Amino acid sequence: MSEKILLKGNELLVEAAIEADCRFYAGYPITPQNEVPERMSWRMPQVGGVFIQAESEIAAINMLFGASAAGARCMTSSSSPGISLKQEGISYIAAAELPCVIVNMQRGGPGLGNIRASQGDYFQSVKGGGHGDYRLIVLTPATLQELYDLTLNAFDYADFYRNPVMILGDGILGQMAEPAEAHPYRPLFNLPPKDYILDGCRGRAPRVIRTLFLRPSDSLVQHNLRLQKKYARMQREISLYEEFETADAEVVVTAYGIPGRVAKGAVKRARREGLKAGLIRPLCVWPFPIEPYKRAVKKAKSFLVVEMSQGQFIEDVKLALECRRPVAFLGKGGGWYPSEEEILEQIRHLAAACLKGLKTQRKA
Amino acid sequence: MPQICFYAEHCKGCGLCVLVCPHQNIRMSEDLNEHGHPFAVLVDPARCTYCAMCGRMCPDMAIEIHEDAPSSQKDAKAATE
Amino acid sequence: MEFRRPKTLKNVLTHYCPGCGHGIVHRLVAEVIDELGIRERTIGTAPVGCAVFLYDYMNCDIIECAHGRPPAVATGIKRVLPDRIVFTYQGDGDLAAIGMAETIHAANRGENITVIFVNNAIYGMTGGQMAPTTLMGQWSTTSPAGRGQLGEGGPIKVCEMLSALDGPCYLERVAVSTPKDVLRTQKAIRKAFEKQIDGKGFSLVEVLSMCPTDWKLSPKEAVEFVNEKMKAVFPLGVFKDR
Numbered sequence: 027m028s029e030k031i032l033l034k035g036n037e038l039l040v041e042a043a044i045e046a047d048c049r050f051y052a053g054y055p056i057t058p059q060n061e062v063p064e065r066m067s068w069r070m071p072q073v074g075g076v077f078i079q080a081e082s083e084i085a086a087i088n089m090l091f092g093a094s095a096a097g098a099r100c101m102t103s104s105s106s107p108g109i110s111l112k113q114e115g116i117s118y119i120a121a122a123e124l125p126c127v128i129v130n131m132q133r134g135g136p137g138l139g140n141i142r143a144s145q146g147d148y149f150q151s152v153k154g155g156g157h158g159d160y161r162l163i164v165l166t167p168a169t170l171q172e173l174y175d176l177t178l179n180a181f182d183y184a185d186f187y188r189n190p191v192m193i194l195g196d197g198i199l200g201q202m203a204e205p206a207e208a209h210p211y212r213p214l215f216n217l218p219p220k221d222y223i224l225d226g227c228r229g230r231a232p233r234v235i236r237t238l239f240l241r242p243s244d245s246l247v248q249h250n251l252r253l254q255k256k257y258a259r260m261q262r263e264i265s266l267y268e269e270f271e272t273a274d275a276e277v278v279v280t281a282y283g284i285p286g287r288v289a290k291g292a293v294k295r296a297r298r299e300g301l302k303a304g305l306i307r308p309l310c311v312w313p314f315p316i317e318p319y320k321r322a323v324k325k326a327k328s329f330l331v332v333e334m335s336q337g338q339f340i341e342d343v344k345l346a347l348e349c350r351r352p353v354a355f356l357g358k359g360g361g362w363y364p365s366e367e368e369i370l371e372q373i374r375h376l377a378a379a380c381l382k383g384l385k386t387q388r389k390a
Numbered sequence: 391m392p393q394i395c396f397y398a399e400h401c402k403g404c405g406l407c408v409l410v411c412p413h414q415n416i417r418m419s420e421d422l423n424e425h426g427h428p429f430a431v432l433v434d435p436a437r438c439t440y441c442a443m444c445g446r447m448c449p450d451m452a453i454e455i456h457e458d459a460p461s462s463q464k465d466a467k468a469a470t471e
Numbered sequence: 472m473e474f475r476r477p478k479t480l481k482n483v484l485t486h487y488c489p490g491c492g493h494g495i496v497h498r499l500v501a502e503v504i505d506e507l508g509i510r511e512r513t514i515g516t517a518p519v520g521c522a523v524f525l526y527d528y529m530n531c532d533i534i535e536c537a538h539g540r541p542p543a544v545a546t547g548i549k550r551v552l553p554d555r556i557v558f559t560y561q562g563d564g565d566l567a568a569i570g571m572a573e574t575i576h577a578a579n580r581g582e583n584i585t586v587i588f589v590n591n592a593i594y595g596m597t598g599g600q601m602a603p604t605t606l607m608g609q610w611s612t613t614s615p616a617g618r619g620q621l622g623e624g625g626p627i628k629v630c631e632m633l634s635a636l637d638g639p640c641y642l643e644r645v646a647v648s649t650p651k652d653v654l655r656t657q658k659a660i661r662k663a664f665e666k667q668i669d670g671k672g673f674s675l676v677e678v679l680s681m682c683p684t685d686w687k688l689s690p691k692e693a694v695e696f697v698n699e700k701m702k703a704v705f706p707l708g709v710f711k712d713r
Contacts, residue, residue: 085573225514232530
């Protein structure tokens with residue numbers, strides 16, 4: 027039975043994680059995600075789980091390394107500067123192929139930045155913020171319902187692929203409240219048994235979890251190739267996005283997370299004005315959903331990227347489009363939010379340019 | 391009768407056993423083992439009291455003391471040269 | 472008198488240099504695990520440093536950690552599996568430099584884990600750079616004028632420092648530079664594991680150990696260095712037992 031609940035995003039995230047059998051949380055306070063450790067501190071004991079306020083984000087991610095190795099579903103959360111500190115640990119966890127969920131409720135950067143919402147950690151999340159060739163699955167909810175549902179799924183993706191999963195939100199998503207259906211957890215996959223965990227070698231040979239590959243000299247090359255094979259499989263199997271009014275769209279707006287939500291409002295208003303606008307909104311930015319862009323490129327004359335950062339997401343959009351259409355950009359870093367009006371203005375401008383282009387073509 | 395066993399192939403020739411033997415009854419070989427190290431050898435089996443100080447000080451488990459003679463003499467090269 | 476390789480120590484040659492104390496400490500930990508009959512419920516953590524290959528030598532479950540993070544990793548394992556025995560094996564750089572925060576906070580939380588801390592006053596694996604426990608005036612590749620001449624500060628005394636906290640239940644400093652010290656170290660390691668089995672909290676055994684290669688000394692001189700120089704700066708003894 028699902029029930030409708032009203033909580034802040036950060037609090038809802040906790041309820042979703044517990045519903046998904048997460049029983050280990052370690053974190054460190056940082057705004058704007060403090061409600062996560064605060065709620066975890068009393069919710070985890072209620073369900074027989076572990077809550078630890080770590081001495082640093084570095085310690086927190088390494089506690090997850092241990093908890094995951096011991097077989098627990100585990101999660102940590104932080105915001106931008108804290109996520110930077112976790113990068114070393116994330117690289118190790120990815121290298122050791124252990125599952126865990128990392129939540130980044132992004133704030134403005136670089137540096138200490140500010141505590142307004144931002145999407146400045148896109149590159150860090152999808153291009154591998156830590157050292158070495160590794161990938162995270164990066165989920166990008168825009169509503170609290172999506173936050174709830176994707177959090178349930180995040181633990182399944184992590185266990186199924188034995189890979190860290192990041193939930194990439196922002197300060198708005200964490201701080202806002204809206205009703206969401208709290209569905210009961212049902213696994214997405216038939217999950218494999220955890221035959222790699224360290225729980226003492228009773229009745230079996232001792233196991234080792236390691237990320238050092240010195241011998242033979244090509245063993246790390248082989249390990250990397252094996253990881254790449256897994257990442258390629260993820261790319262084949264994971265593609266999450268919302269398409270809205272794209273079938274005949276000439277101007278396709280694309281954005282993820284909170285700007286995606288604002289963009290949808292702008293596209294609706296553009297349609298009411300008779301403009302052929304549409305929206306592609308990825309719910310997962312690694313693996314990046316390429317198909318909706320490939321479909322849209324057949325009709326669309328131009329694309330508009332909206333992001334709360336200084337031109338990061340736009341690079342993946344251009345790659346998905348293989349530069350076959352012009353891509354306009356609306357975005358700023360440091361805690362700037364797009365308004366429907368600003369996006370609509372851009373859509374009008376691009377639609378007018380399409381029309382002009384069409385007339386020029388006819389004349390010729 | 392206990393037996394002291396020196397595993398030459400495990401020895402790195404550090405000589406800590408020589409240093410701690412209360413009877414000065416261990417010396418290093420003139421030959422080298424397969425890894426290129428000189429290895430510890432017992433000088434006089436009759437003088438060994440099986441106190442195991444050498445074994446406890448050995449970082450490489452190159453010395454063992456067995457209460458019963460080992461079943462395979464090949465494993466335990468009681469090297470006196 | 473029977474003295475044989477413990478079951479928990481694999482029958483392989485280690486990569487350690489001649490006269491290095493790690494081999495002795497590995498054996499002592501393995502002996503204690505055998506004696507207590509806990510091999511099949513023990514999980515160890517390997518550090519970054521010379522002991523990184525711990526998993527090649529110990530016959531129990533092992534996780535290799537990022538530099539300095541073993542106490543945090545061990546915390547995660549122990550909290551998930553409280554009935555298992557969890558130990559970390561760390562060097563001075565791992566435990567007292569890059570991982571000092573993890574060490575102090577695991578100790579302060581009274582995490583029910585056992586830390587085996589091998590103090591040889593130098594960075595071994597990277598080739599002899601200054602460690603947090605390098606002695607005053609001691610030469611290293613990054614304190615070429617002798618520690619203390621260029622604002623390096625003095626050696627950190629881990630047991631003394633941790634003894635100021637309420638979390639630890641057992642702190643002892645021992646050495647492996649004489650047979651008597653080796654026996655004492657075995658007893659200390661056993662006691663530290665017993666504390667964990669009894670659920671008493673954080674236990675740590677600091678072992679003064681030899682690094683002939685990076686000290687540029689013969690194994691014999693390295694033993695003398697521990698006995699004469701290190702023990703003078705790092706006095707042996709029990710710093711906490713409750």
